[in-house]
Amino acid sequence: MLVTLKEILSIAETKKIAVGSFNTPNLASLRAIIGAAEALCQPVILMHAQVHEEMGLCTMEEVAPIMLAAAKKTSVPVCVHLDHGTDVEYIRRGLTLGFTGVMFDGSALPTEENFEKTKEVVRMAAETGASVEAEIGSMGSREGGNAADMEHPESIYTDPVMAKQFVEETGIDALACAFGTVHGLYVKEPKLDFDRLSEIDALVSVPLVMHGGSGVSEEDYRRVIARGIAKINYYTYMAKAGAEAINGKTFTQYHDIVRAATEAMQQNVAAAIRVFSGL
Numbered sequence: 001m002l003v004t005l006k007e008i009l010s011i012a013e014t015k016k017i018a019v020g021s022f023n024t025p026n027l028a029s030l031r032a033i034i035g036a037a038e039a040l041c042q043p044v045i046l047m048h049a050q051v052h053e054e055m056g057l058c059t060m061e062e063v064a065p066i067m068l069a070a071a072k073k074t075s076v077p078v079c080v081h082l083d084h085g086t087d088v089e090y091i092r093r094g095l096t097l098g099f100t101g102v103m104f105d106g107s108a109l110p111t112e113e114n115f116e117k118t119k120e121v122v123r124m125a126a127e128t129g130a131s132v133e134a135e136i137g138s139m140g141s142r143e144g145g146n147a148a149d150m151e152h153p154e155s156i157y158t159d160p161v162m163a164k165q166f167v168e169e170t171g172i173d174a175l176a177c178a179f180g181t182v183h184g185l186y187v188k189e190p191k192l193d194f195d196r197l198s199e200i201d202a203l204v205s206v207p208l209v210m211h212g213g214s215g216v217s218e219e220d221y222r223r224v225i226a227r228g229i230a231k232i233n234y235y236t237y238m239a240k241a242g243a244e245a246i247n248g249k250t251f252t253q254y255h256d257i258v259r260a261a262t263e264a265m266q267q268n269v270a271a272a273i274r275v276f277s278g279l
């Protein structure tokens with residue numbers, strides 16, 4: 001069942017869970033995610049990241065119709081979301097394709113420009129009924145990156161007072177905030193700033209989003225969900241599980257590689273959804 005980001009996050013808030021939000025740069029990951037969500041009867045968010053297109057994995061035009069068809073066919077609530085859209089025209093194309101959620105990532109822009117462009121995306125999304133996530137503060141390395149470059153991440157964590165102003169002025173439906181997670185493989189255990197997250201949650205009225213969600217401990221997932229995180233973006237460790245299932249093995253048929261990796265990714269996604277849903 002295809003739903004908007006706002007609708008799926010309201011399910012999360014009612015059930016006091018976080019909805020798992022997973023990237024789909026290929027058919028194997030999409031099938032793994034849908035398979036896990038259906039097996040556990042839980043809502044899920046499918047995401048196409050602009051950066052995966054830049055890495056040559058698949059284009060939005062190729063993958064969006066497949067994501068939408070999968071969402072419409074299944075009985076669990078599914079949002080089809082555009083992840084880290086960094087330019088407004090790209091997001092406009094996504095809205096035309098039918099994404100029911102879009103993230104505008106203006107975190108690399110000067111603050112004033114991030115406010116203005118986020119407002120523009122909110123106006124555009126209102127025309128199709130899609131919901132908008134945006135970010136203030138920064139998570140560092142993008143998907144597929146390596147978290148090693150985050151020596152002093154505190155300098156770019158989300159400021160709670162700024163977050164309140166950002167949400168109120170832009171009218172976004174969900175806020176991505178930076179409080180210690182980063183995209184990519186963790187080279188040391190992430191240390192999350194829970195007090196900052198609680199402060200943001202106390203000041204901000206919309207659901208909060210944690211990026212760089214894979215590779216975090218189960219205990220920390222539970223702690224962030226209790227502090228207002230309703231959407232957890234998760235990709236790297238799912239992709240790692242797929243790679244580990246085939247590393248060192250010999251295959252003669254490519255489809256057997258895909259099958260083994262899909263199965264491993266589905267198990268990894270299911271384990272994450274179980275924790276996010278308190279199962």
Ligand code: 13P
Pocket residue numbers: 023083084143144182183184185210211212213214215233234235236237
């Ligand atoms: P990871 O790949 O680090 O799990 O982060 C995913 C993400 O935040 C997508 O926006």
